[in-house]
Amino acid sequence: MRFDGVGSVLHEVRSAYPVAPYYLILEFENGEYRVANLLPFLKGPIFEPLKDPAFFRQVKADPDTRTVVWPNGADICPDVLYANSVPLKLPEELGA
Numbered sequence: 001m002r003f004d005g006v007g008s009v010l011h012e013v014r015s016a017y018p019v020a021p022y023y024l025i026l027e028f029e030n031g032e033y034r035v036a037n038l039l040p041f042l043k044g045p046i047f048e049p050l051k052d053p054a055f056f057r058q059v060k061a062d063p064d065t066r067t068v069v070w071p072n073g074a075d076i077c078p079d080v081l082y083a084n085s086v087p088l089k090l091p092e093e094l095g096a
């Protein structure tokens with residue numbers, strides 16, 4: 001985690017996996033995996049292309065910005081992603 005003044009974030013995205021239209025599984029710096037529905041964030045001109053499922057799947061975790069990015073320059077703050085996601089539960093964690 002970085003704590004370097006105004007640009008500080010509490011969370012950093014290490015990897016991102018598109019799993020359904022507008023849903024990502026995100027791996028955070030603490031090793032936690034979380035599921036985020038990004039549809040509520042797809043507003044405004046920069047996010048319009050992300051409504052195309054093929055374009056949405058082009059998501060990458062950027063090691064420099066430490067969040068998710070798309071080829072058109074769209075990104076979302078990693079703290080916002082963390083706050084608006086839920087922990088991913090694996091079958092063994094559910095008692096299956």
